[in-house]
Amino acid sequence: MANVTIIGAQWGDEGKGKVVDWLASRADIVVRFQGGHNAGHTLVVGNQTYKLSLLPSGVVNGKLGIIGNGVVVDPHALLAEIERVSAQGLKVTPETLRIAENAPLILPLHAALDSAREAARGDRKIGTTGRGIGPAYEDKVARRAIRVCDLAEPDTLAAKLDELLLHHNTLLAGLGAATFDKDSLLAELLRLAPRLLPYAEPVWERLAQAKAKGKKILFEGAQAVMLDVDHGTYPFVTSSNTVASTAGSGSGMGPDAAGRVLGIAKAYCTRVGAGPFPTELDDETGRLLGERGHEFGTVTGRKRRCGWFDAALVRQAVKVGGIQGLALTKLDVLDGFKELKLCTGYTINGEAYSYLPAAMGAQARARPVYESLEGWSGSTRGARSWADLPAAAIKYVKRIEELVEAPVTLLSTSPERDDTILMQDPFAS
Numbered sequence: 001m002a003n004v005t006i007i008g009a010q011w012g013d014e015g016k017g018k019v020v021d022w023l024a025s026r027a028d029i030v031v032r033f034q035g036g037h038n039a040g041h042t043l044v045v046g047n048q049t050y051k052l053s054l055l056p057s058g059v060v061n062g063k064l065g066i067i068g069n070g071v072v073v074d075p076h077a078l079l080a081e082i083e084r085v086s087a088q089g090l091k092v093t094p095e096t097l098r099i100a101e102n103a104p105l106i107l108p109l110h111a112a113l114d115s116a117r118e119a120a121r122g123d124r125k126i127g128t129t130g131r132g133i134g135p136a137y138e139d140k141v142a143r144r145a146i147r148v149c150d151l152a153e154p155d156t157l158a159a160k161l162d163e164l165l166l167h168h169n170t171l172l173a174g175l176g177a178a179t180f181d182k183d184s185l186l187a188e189l190l191r192l193a194p195r196l197l198p199y200a201e202p203v204w205e206r207l208a209q210a211k212a213k214g215k216k217i218l219f220e221g222a223q224a225v226m227l228d229v230d231h232g233t234y235p236f237v238t239s240s241n242t243v244a245s246t247a248g249s250g251s252g253m254g255p256d257a258a259g260r261v262l263g264i265a266k267a268y269c270t271r272v273g274a275g276p277f278p279t280e281l282d283d284e285t286g287r288l289l290g291e292r293g294h295e296f297g298t299v300t301g302r303k304r305r306c307g308w309f310d311a312a313l314v315r316q317a318v319k320v321g322g323i324q325g326l327a328l329t330k331l332d333v334l335d336g337f338k339e340l341k342l343c344t345g346y347t348i349n350g351e352a353y354s355y356l357p358a359a360m361g362a363q364a365r366a367r368p369v370y371e372s373l374e375g376w377s378g379s380t381r382g383a384r385s386w387a388d389l390p391a392a393a394i395k396y397v398k399r400i401e402e403l404v405e406a407p408v409t410l411l412s413t414s415p416e417r418d419d420t421i422l423m424q425d426p427f428a429s
């Protein structure tokens with residue numbers, strides 16, 4: 001199996017962009033299979049910084065990028081992103097980007113509903129990115145979504161808009177938000193159609209051909225296992241399945257599509273948005289992690305919450321996500337800390353747990369059980385070989401491997417593409 005799937009093993013923002021970019025240089029095709037423009041990948045190549053949201057990271061390497069049916073596509077966001085990266089010198093054309101014809105669209109009404117509902121939740125907010133992701137996935141499973149292929153059929157589009165607006169305008173009006181007008185929405189979509197349709201095709205067919213030819217396919221996950229709609233910290237999650245098994249269903253390939261599964265985890269832990277975070281540090285150490293790690297969201301610019309590495313959580317992500325190897329990022333952010341802590345499990349109402357149970361109340365009450373490790377005084381920044389690392393840093397990584405029950409196969413020591421220590425090439429295994 002020549003394929004590799006990358007997924008986040010915590011709550012997102014693990015530094016997937018760099019690892020995906022690095023692996024994309026070894027792949028033939030890069031596929032997005034879930035999520036939408038709620039994702040944000042920052043790629044640093046030489047003196048250029050690329051901020052990608054919806055485009056598969058392969059576009060930076062000139063590789064064929066595919067947006068699968070499991071992704072929710074905001075046409076405005078996509079076209080704006082294409083324009084932005086083209087201005088930076090990247091080439092995004094129907095030769096280098098294909099979009100599943102059966103991918104659902106995110107329309108302006110989805111973002112409006114997302115925001116109106118968050119406002120109505122008051123202090124019980126989920127802290128969504130406000131991009132309309134949840135409402136768009138709701139429409140997909142409710143069988144009323146407008147899909148990319150509908151743009152080629154004005155009559156279908158008009159009829160589907162009637163059904164969609166009946167639902168959304170009722171909700172928006174109930175929430176006291178502005179409603180949408182069918183004629184202007186239809187005109188807007190028909191105006192965008194000629195710009196989007198050249199990218200559309202049955203991508204499952206292209207992927208089947210690629211598989212037959214033994215091409216190397218990289219599946220680029222967005223968000224992370226703990227934000228998975230089934231396995232994450234529900235309801236503080238995103239609205240798609242982020243686990244590796246979605247690679248097949250979200251692109252139109254069979255269950256063996258995922259191939260080798262690499263999970264990405266930061267050497268500590270962060271989260272944006274609301275929801276449980278047992279190892280969160282509301283103190284000077286947490287502040288320092290945020291400052292050193294530049295922990296601000298790529299998409300919304302929100303400050304990320306920071307805490308110690310939660311090995312119990314990552315062990316859970318390894319099991320439910322199908323992770324076979326772990327890429328550990330931002331180890332250099334821990335340089336200089338005298339003491340480091342790893343969470344090995346939780347106590348909830350006085351009882352010991354080795355995992356985070358599903359119930360919302362239990363998750364909120366979970367208190368971390370820590371193991372302390374000695375920090376290191378030397379620098380790991382920019383290390384490119386195991387031998388460049390201080391002994392205590394090696395010990396920290398080895399202990400993580402034991403606790404999460406998965407090997408660390410890749411270590412990233414700075415945002416630069418080449419500052420990476422590779423223990424195992426996932427495409428070679």
Ligand code: IMP
Nearest residue numbers: 012013038039127128129237238272273
């Ligand atoms: P939504 O995906 O916009 O509905 O947001 C649901 C939750 O997922 C919120 O807590 C967001 O902050 C979080 N989320 C969505 N996308 C990302 C991401 O790419 N990185 C980190 N958190 C994310």
